[in-house]
Amino acid sequence: MTAATDKSAFWMGLRDGLPFVFIVVPFAILFGVVAIDAGLSLAQTLGFTILVIAGAAQFAAVQLMLDNAAIGFVLLAALAVNLRMAMYSAALVPYLGAAPLWQRALISYLNFDQSYMMSIAKFEETPEMSVPDRTAYFLGVATAIAPLWCVATLVGALVGKAIPEAFAIDFVLPIAFLSMVAPMLRTLAHVAAALVSIAVSMVLIGLPSGSGLLIAALCAMGTGVMVESWMERARG
Amino acid sequence: MTYSTAEIWLIIGLMAAGTFAIRFSFLGLIGDREMPPMVLRMLRYTPVAVLPGMVAPLVFWPAATGGQPDLVRIVAAVAAVAFAYRTKKVLWGMGAGVVTFYAGLWITGLL
Numbered sequence: 001m002t003a004a005t006d007k008s009a010f011w012m013g014l015r016d017g018l019p020f021v022f023i024v025v026p027f028a029i030l031f032g033v034v035a036i037d038a039g040l041s042l043a044q045t046l047g048f049t050i051l052v053i054a055g056a057a058q059f060a061a062v063q064l065m066l067d068n069a070a071i072g073f074v075l076l077a078a079l080a081v082n083l084r085m086a087m088y089s090a091a092l093v094p095y096l097g098a099a100p101l102w103q104r105a106l107i108s109y110l111n112f113d114q115s116y117m118m119s120i121a122k123f124e125e126t127p128e129m130s131v132p133d134r135t136a137y138f139l140g141v142a143t144a145i146a147p148l149w150c151v152a153t154l155v156g157a158l159v160g161k162a163i164p165e166a167f168a169i170d171f172v173l174p175i176a177f178l179s180m181v182a183p184m185l186r187t188l189a190h191v192a193a194a195l196v197s198i199a200v201s202m203v204l205i206g207l208p209s210g211s212g213l214l215i216a217a218l219c220a221m222g223t224g225v226m227v228e229s230w231m232e233r234a235r236g
Numbered sequence: 237m238t239y240s241t242a243e244i245w246l247i248i249g250l251m252a253a254g255t256f257a258i259r260f261s262f263l264g265l266i267g268d269r270e271m272p273p274m275v276l277r278m279l280r281y282t283p284v285a286v287l288p289g290m291v292a293p294l295v296f297w298p299a300a301t302g303g304q305p306d307l308v309r310i311v312a313a314v315a316a317v318a319f320a321y322r323t324k325k326v327l328w329g330m331g332a333g334v335v336t337f338y339a340g341l342w343i344t345g346l347l
Contacts (some may be wrong), residue, residue: 054255179317198288221278
């Protein structure tokens, strides 16, 4: 594989990641505002964003810290929110497992919802992509998002003014995630998995910090495989 | 907040290490070794198994309305799914969802 194709895969990823600027920037600003309001220093706020680089878990941690929760509980809850990323990590293995260790480590650091979703959709759509191209594509998407996530957090922390509630940016994130997942509903099995995921997560909404979502995801994956094998048998 | 500076950095450091460990887990340790076919099958459903469940409560019980179902949000979500599904383009779904959402907010604001 030549360096030229790596490069174009990187640019393709960068371009595909750009639309997420509109989602990531408001949320990062919001995190900056919330963290400073909660009493974190500028360095600590940026430390969160750069070292942890996982929006939902960061918000969860700051919320619990505001309540002066025990440190162990803050960690447990925030990490539970991130456990879905173990599934992302596993799902990337068939596509990126052959990449060198340092690249897999870099990809792991940058493996968040948007970079994972965008890349896995691309890898499924173009199975002929080489491993270096996939790596370059993934890093392209992440490059469009991660630096901006940090810069926008800094802006929020410095400006310290919340985005007016009238803009209702809370709903931009769900719209983005739904738009990412809808094109992946290729078969009845995928649709069944999505419906089970919705139903179970809503029933288990009372469980703490995303543990309901993990159970829902496992049920949904099982459903997908089951429906898939039924359909194979029905086709004979 | 009553934590000391050191305690806050401890939280940040351990969260960073833990989050990286979660993300590195399978990709880092399995590498290109074979995984059982059944596991591979299940993993193909990861995106459609995680995201809908993550988003559903935000659509049906949004915090912005105090957890009350809100027609504008539900319609906007349906528009996003429908457009993204039909066009197979993430951007079209996002566009349709955002336009529907803000148009809906504007119209209900007028009523």
